[in-house]
Amino acid sequence: MSTLLPIVIGVLYATALYMMLRRSLVKLIIGLALLGQASNLLIFVAAAGRGLVRGGPPIIAEGETVAASTIADPVPQALILTAIVIGFGVLAFALALFHRTYKAVGTDDLDAFTTTEEA
Amino acid sequence: MNLLLVLPIVIPLASAAVSMLVWRSRRTQRAIAVAASLGLLASAIVLLVSVRRVGMIVTEIGSWPAPFGIVLVADLLSALMILVSAIIVVATIIYSLTSIDARHERFGYYPLIMLLMMGVNGAFLTGDIFNLYVWFEVMLISSFVLMVLGAEREQIESGIKYVTLNLASSAFFLTGVGILYAVTGALNMADIARSLPNVTQPALVQAISVIFLVAFGIKAAVFPLFFWLPASYHTPPAAVSAIFAGLLTKVGVYALIRVFTLLFVQDPEFTHRLILVIAGLTMITGVLGAVAQNEFRRILSFHIISQIGYMIMGLGIFTRLALAASIFYVLHHIIVKANLFFVSGIVHRIRGTYDLKRLGGIQTLSPMLSLLFLVPAMSLAGVPPLSGFFAKLGLIRAGISAEEYLIVAAAVVTGFFTLFSMTKIWNEAFWKPAPEPRELPEWRGAARAMMVPVGALALLTILIGLGSGWLFSVSLEASDQILDQALYLRTVLP
Numbered sequence: 001m002s003t004l005l006p007i008v009i010g011v012l013y014a015t016a017l018y019m020m021l022r023r024s025l026v027k028l029i030i031g032l033a034l035l036g037q038a039s040n041l042l043i044f045v046a047a048a049g050r051g052l053v054r055g056g057p058p059i060i061a062e063g064e065t066v067a068a069s070t071i072a073d074p075v076p077q078a079l080i081l082t083a084i085v086i087g088f089g090v091l092a093f094a095l096a097l098f099h100r101t102y103k104a105v106g107t108d109d110l111d112a113f114t115t116t117e118e119a
Numbered sequence: 120m121n122l123l124l125v126l127p128i129v130i131p132l133a134s135a136a137v138s139m140l141v142w143r144s145r146r147t148q149r150a151i152a153v154a155a156s157l158g159l160l161a162s163a164i165v166l167l168v169s170v171r172r173v174g175m176i177v178t179e180i181g182s183w184p185a186p187f188g189i190v191l192v193a194d195l196l197s198a199l200m201i202l203v204s205a206i207i208v209v210a211t212i213i214y215s216l217t218s219i220d221a222r223h224e225r226f227g228y229y230p231l232i233m234l235l236m237m238g239v240n241g242a243f244l245t246g247d248i249f250n251l252y253v254w255f256e257v258m259l260i261s262s263f264v265l266m267v268l269g270a271e272r273e274q275i276e277s278g279i280k281y282v283t284l285n286l287a288s289s290a291f292f293l294t295g296v297g298i299l300y301a302v303t304g305a306l307n308m309a310d311i312a313r314s315l316p317n318v319t320q321p322a323l324v325q326a327i328s329v330i331f332l333v334a335f336g337i338k339a340a341v342f343p344l345f346f347w348l349p350a351s352y353h354t355p356p357a358a359v360s361a362i363f364a365g366l367l368t369k370v371g372v373y374a375l376i377r378v379f380t381l382l383f384v385q386d387p388e389f390t391h392r393l394i395l396v397i398a399g400l401t402m403i404t405g406v407l408g409a410v411a412q413n414e415f416r417r418i419l420s421f422h423i424i425s426q427i428g429y430m431i432m433g434l435g436i437f438t439r440l441a442l443a444a445s446i447f448y449v450l451h452h453i454i455v456k457a458n459l460f461f462v463s464g465i466v467h468r469i470r471g472t473y474d475l476k477r478l479g480g481i482q483t484l485s486p487m488l489s490l491l492f493l494v495p496a497m498s499l500a501g502v503p504p505l506s507g508f509f510a511k512l513g514l515i516r517a518g519i520s521a522e523e524y525l526i527v528a529a530a531v532v533t534g535f536f537t538l539f540s541m542t543k544i545w546n547e548a549f550w551k552p553a554p555e556p557r558e559l560p561e562w563r564g565a566a567r568a569m570m571v572p573v574g575a576l577a578l579l580t581i582l583i584g585l586g587s588g589w590l591f592s593v594s595l596e597a598s599d600q601i602l603d604q605a606l607y608l609r610t611v612l613p
Contacts, residue, residue, distance in 0.1 A: 020287070028283060035290040043297030076300070079249055083293055086256045090289075093263060094282055101279055104272045113276045116350050 005045045012038035025108035029091075029098055036087040040080045047076040121178040123169060124191040126162040127201050127240035130155055131233040138230040145224045149216060152229035156209045159236065163205040167198040171593075175600065175610045177246070185246075185612055186307035192246035192611060195597035196446060200243045200373055203453050206579070207365045208236050210572035214461055215358040217568040218468065223268055223356065231268070232362065235261035242370050246611055248296055249306045251374065255292065255338070259285050262367060265359050266351065277351035284347040288337035295330035302327070309611035312381050312604060321385065328383035328390050335378070339371030341431060342401040345424045349408065352423070353416035353473065357464020360416060364423055365457030369449055372430045376445065379434055380601045387437055395435025399529040402428030406536040415463045415473040415548060418540055419456070422499065425533055426452050432530065433514055436521045443598035444513030447591055451498070451506040451583055458495040458576040462488065465569050466548055469562045475544065480553035489549045491570060494577040496545065498584070500538035506583035513591065 012034055019031030058071040102108055134155030141147040170176055175194045179185055193201075211232065219228055238258025245251050263285075267278040300306060302323055303314040318324055333344065340348040348368070352360050375394075383390050405425030412418045430452065433445025463473060465488055470478055482489040498505035511534055518527040583590055600606065 020283070025279075028279075032283065032286050035287065036293075039290045039293040039297065042294055043300070046297045046301035075306070076297075079297070079300070079306075082249070082253065086253070090256065090260060090263075090286060093260060094286070097263070097267060097275070097278055097282060100267075100270060101275045104270070104275050110279075113279060115273050116277045116280075116354060 002045075005041065009038055009041050009045060012041065023110045025098055025102065025110060028110065029094060032094060033087075033091055036083070036091070040083055040087075043076050043079055043083070047073060121176055123162065123166050124176060124178045124193055124244060127159060127166070127205075127244065128191075128237055130158050130162060131237040131240070134158075135230040135233040135237070138227070138233070142227070145221065148224065148227075148229045152212050152233065153216075155233060156205070156212045159240075160202075160205040160209050163198070163202040166193060167195075167202050170195055170198040171596075175606070177611050186305055186310035189250050190246040190307065190309075190611055191244045192308075192607075193244060194600045194607070195593070196373070196376070196601055197243045199446065199450060199593070199597060200369075201240055203450050204236065204239055204243075204366050206576075207362060207453060207457050208232065210457065210461070210576055211358055211362045213572045214361070214464070214569055217565050218358050218464055219356060226268055228265075228268065231261050231265050235265065235362070239366055239370055243373060246308050247306055248299065248308055248311065248378075252289070252292055252296060255289060255370075255374075258367070258370065259289065262363065266355050266363075268359075269356070271354070274354045277354040280347050281351040284337055284344075288334050291330055291337075292334035295327055295334055298323070298327050298330070307611070308377075308381055309608050313608055313612070315382060316385065324383070325386060325389060328379075328386075329393075331378050331383070332375070332390070332393070335371050335374045336397070337371075338368065339375060339427055339431070340368050340424050341397050341427055342404050342424075345401070345405070345427075348424060349417055349420040352420040353414060357416075357460055357467060361457040361460035361464070364419065364460050365453045368423060368427055369430075369453055372427060372449060375431060376434055376442070376601070380442070381604060381607060384604070391435050391437045393435075394431055395523065395526055398428045398432040398435050399526050400428075401425065401431070402529050402533040406533045406540070409540045410536060413475045415466065415475060415478070415544060416460065418475075418544060419459050419463065422537060422540065423456060425537065426456070426499070428533070429511070429514055429530060432526055433517060435526070436517055436523055438517060438521055439595065439598050439602060441514065441517035441521065442601065443591065443594040444510065444517050446594040446597050447513055447587075448510040450590070450594075451510045451580075454576050454579055454583070455495040455498050455507060458573055458580070459492075459499065461569070461573045461576070462492045462495070465566050465573070468565055468569065469558060470553075471557065471559050475547035477554060478548040479551045480556065481549040484558070485566060488566065488570060488573075491573050491577050492545070492549065494580055496541040498580045500541050501534045502538070504584045506580050506587065509584065509587035509591065 016031045016034035016038055019027045058074045060067050105112060134151050138148045138151050170193050178191050180189045235258055238254050241254035242251055245254060263282050266281055267274050302318050303311050305311045305314055337344045352363055402425045405421050409418045409421035412421060430445050430448050433441040466481060467473055498507040501507045501511040515527050515530055
């Protein structure tokens with residue numbers, strides 16, 4: 001897993017940036033979605049030794065101050081969960097915006113989006 | 120839990136929530152927005168006074184002890200930023216009362232402004248790096264909606280650019296946070312600052328610092344990451360442009376100052392040198408971009424970029440005086456830049472266009488407005504005795520005493536070009552006879568109401584100029600505080 005996942009992350013980042021650099025609006029949004037997923041997976045793996053460890057649930061027995069055995073670090077999961085929720089909301093907004101854009105501009109070719117550049 | 124630290128976040132949240140309940144009554148929403156912005160201003164003043172009296176204030180949210188829970192930290196820099204953004208939001212709300220049309224108001228314009236302020240204040244106050252990401256997202260999603268509200272074709276097109284680049288920047292930020300957590304095992308900024316010197320891979324820390332530089336650099340619109348800004352800031356209504364121009368990029372600058380004074384200080388020969396180079400290039404490209412423009416708000420947008428260069432110049436020099444000058448610059452700039460956008464909105468209300476070629480003759484129509492344009496415009500260019508002069512003077516003195524002559528030269532040249540641009544707007548929009556003497560109906564009453572916040576901000580610009588000694592000494596205190604890492608660690612992690 002620890003060699004496979006970094007490769008997957010790299011491919012995800014590369015695909016996301018590649019998609020964002022295409023001229024199509026649809027590919028742009030796919031790229032944005034992938035970029036979010038890539039960083040989520042990165043947090044998960046980067047915290048390896050913290051997040052990917054096999055161990056008991058992160059619960060410390062009553063009266064103790066440290067865990068008796070190795071436990072999985074719950075923080076990366078909490079971060080990813082938050083990021084997924086935020087990413088979901090933002091992506092939903094972006095989809096609605098892109099739909100509106102398609103209706104207003106009439107094409108999904110990003111090169112046609114030049115009205116704001118004409119002085 | 121200290122109420123003072125929570126109020127700048129809770130007041131806008133509560134007012135937005137209550138506004139949602141009275142969705143149909145535009146008048147009630149307006150009243151709530153005015154009351155909330157005044158409340159925000161009051162709480163910001165009290166916060167600044169108490170921070171100056173007792174020093175840094177920390178509160179643990181939900182009483183979870185640091186570094187496990189999220190902390191809110193107000194040092195002098197945060198308190199100053201919160202105060203100046205509260206001033207801008209009061210001005211924006213008052214300006215919006217006459218300038219924003221019913222259609223915008225029906226779609227929740229005022230609650231959106233308040234949610235934006237919640238994000239901005241949260242970003243200024245938080246002491247937790249992941250929480251900073253969350254506040255950035257709160258701020259961004261509100262700004263996305265404000266940017267495209269009204270759904271003109273121009274706005275939607277610019278919205279695509281704005282949304283895409285900001286989302287990409289957020290993804291980079293998140294990536295940086297993930298790797299930072301991997302090497303330090305901490306999210307609390309004080310805790311990260313404590314563990315970073317013990318990290319055995321300096322190259323990795325350097326890489327993380329550059330990821331943060333890129334992420335915040337996009338938000339702050341520095342060279343070469345600024346292209347979304349001049350493509351988008353001139354499309355929404357003037358009130359929205361003004362609050363964006365005043366506050367949003369400055370949150371990026373604040374984040375840069377925070378992480379590059381607290382976290383990434385191990386290798387200033389690399390990081391701060393890089394920031395200094397970027398600062399010079401940002402100033403020059405921004406101001407040269409402005410020279411080529413012929414649209415009122417696009418000129419101002421390019422000037423935001425060149426001014427961002429000044430703000431991070433102080434961070435790049437990285438001495439006590441330079442940081443103080445940067446802080447002074449940010450405070451002065453927020454007020455002046457928002458004010459210039461307000462003026463452009465009034466000109467648009469009179470003539471119905473932002474195109475300089477078609478504008479003209481404003482000085483005969485409204486001498487008062489012309490005067491009110493000159494104050495922030497000359498301040499932006501750095502004419503004494505206005506606030507911008509002292510801001511630039513501080514930076515140039517800091518540059519000379521640090522023997523960074525190249526950046527000083529860039530700053531001086533940029534100042535001249537800024538003066539040129541402001542004179543161009545003055546000549547084209549105000550001084551020359553109007554090529555087409557078109558006036559929109561009933562502008563006098565509206566313009567008079569819109570000039571109230573403009574006049575107040577212009578007065579504030581003059582006052583900052585006159586009281587620059589006092590404000591500069593406060594900025595020096597703030598700079599002492601952010602340079603004293605040990606103090607931050609001691610206060611947050613007792």
